[in-house]
Amino acid sequence: MTRVRDEFIIKSVGENIRQIRISKSLSQEEVAYEADIPVNQIGRIERGEINPTISTLYVISKALSTSLASLVTVVEQP
Template identity: 30%
Template sequence: MADLTDAQVNRTLGDNLRRLRVAGRLSLDALAERSGVSKGMLAQIEKGSTNPSIGTLCKIANAFGVTLQTLLAEPEAHVEKISVADARNLWSGDGDGAARLLFGLDLMNLIELWKWSIPKGLTHRSDAHPVGAMEIALTLRGILTLTIAGREETVRADQAVMFKADSPHSYANRHSAMCEFVLLVVEPRTRP
């Protein structure tokens, strides 16, 4: 970080502070109370418009239980790559039925990316997710039949569907030898 200007350091610090605060579901008031740093100072730090003292930074770091390095570190490019064959299979159906969890993110929302394979004649039933949950399915091969709150939707290869997933729903293959689809699940965080 020696080559960075004060403005760049302050911007990085502000971004990291905001990220930690949001991830911890803290308001500026709550963080001020927890850290002993005024709400106004915290707001200025988040905007990158002030150069706080080391003492102030230590109070903030202690409030989050992180090091000063965590507060000051520049974000790294975060890339993860996985082969579908290497992904953990969390559901197996008759024949070659499979649901592989490819990635999961635990942010303000919980986000999961799945690769599903459902042989002809097989149905998978899913319980309702928390209120506000959404799913997006992109059919790669075959024809997916979705039943959502009693309503049936047919999703062919190269078609996508987005729906509220806070009621029971099911995925079925009634039409082809194999149906493959990618499923994105987004759930609002229901725990602290």
């Protein structure tokens, strides 16, 4: 059960990042540049393939000009 929950949270955070990035008309490359992280890492985070550290989420939130909370808000599974 824990693994399923963790995967759901990781995917939800990635989806939040992608939605916010697209709503601000930013490319993955632009966010990666501003956050000073590799562009492929942004893609992997958005797809829920990796579990980003809190410091990585923080720099992404700054690159997106949004709060860290907006990235990690997760709607509970049905």
